[in-house]
Amino acid sequence: MNPIEIGRLMRASATGFVVGCRLSQLDTPSLGALVRVPLEPDYQIYGIITDIRVEDDGLVRQLVTSSDLSPEVIADNRINRNMPVEISVLAVGYDRAGKVFHLLPPRPALSLDSIYLCSPEEFIRFTGENRFGYFRHILHAQDIAISEVLAAHLQQGTSFHNVSGENTWLESAARELITLLRDDYPTLMMVMSALADLEMVPSGRSA
Numbered sequence: 001m002n003p004i005e006i007g008r009l010m011r012a013s014a015t016g017f018v019v020g021c022r023l024s025q026l027d028t029p030s031l032g033a034l035v036r037v038p039l040e041p042d043y044q045i046y047g048i049i050t051d052i053r054v055e056d057d058g059l060v061r062q063l064v065t066s067s068d069l070s071p072e073v074i075a076d077n078r079i080n081r082n083m084p085v086e087i088s089v090l091a092v093g094y095d096r097a098g099k100v101f102h103l104l105p106p107r108p109a110l111s112l113d114s115i116y117l118c119s120p121e122e123f124i125r126f127t128g129e130n131r132f133g134y135f136r137h138i139l140h141a142q143d144i145a146i147s148e149v150l151a152a153h154l155q156q157g158t159s160f161h162n163v164s165g166e167n168t169w170l171e172s173a174a175r176e177l178i179t180l181l182r183d184d185y186p187t188l189m190m191v192m193s194a195l196a197d198l199e200m201v202p203s204g205r206s207a
Contacts, residue, residue: 032152
């Protein structure tokens with residue numbers, strides 16, 4: 001399976017980066033998805049999508065005030081024009097020499113580096129063996145919808161792990177979140193509520 005490129009890096013720091021992509025590519029990335037940025041043959045950075053923003057421009061501002069927009073005009077604006085789309089990604093780990101670390105990368109990616117959506121196998125490799133150290137990056141992040149990002153991420157991860165035969169991954173993830181948020185009851189309740197809305201609260205756990 002060929003890797004799916006979702007865009008190129010616009011700006012970055014040690015804690016995250018912003019990706020630019022075309023509107024026509026927007027059916028691939030989703031909130032909570034795990035992505036990677038290969039930098040060297042033995043080094044790549046992992047991140048989780050925390051926001052997707054479709055920016056406006058002068059033409060869009062004019063079109064939204066039009067009283068009658070035809071489907072053809074809307075399609076032309078979305079498909080043929082390079083609509084500005086920004087994807088915010090939180091850095092959650094890296095891979096060096098074949099070993100995965102749930103630590104911030106030692107150095108950020110560079111502008112115009114390609115960003116790829118992780119395959120199910122890559123997702124399982126990063127999140128498997130009940131290793132949830134990367135959760136702390138999400139829980140400590142500022143200005144993101146923590147509960148919604150976690151719920152979307154766990155929904156995707158559960159489907160991948162269930163297919164691989166690891167049916168207890170979600171329950172282990174929920175236990176880890178309860179431990180990490182034991183002193184932050186409001187956030188814990190928001191996370192469990194978001195999981196409940198997805199009908200993903202593990203048996204024996206409830207919001």
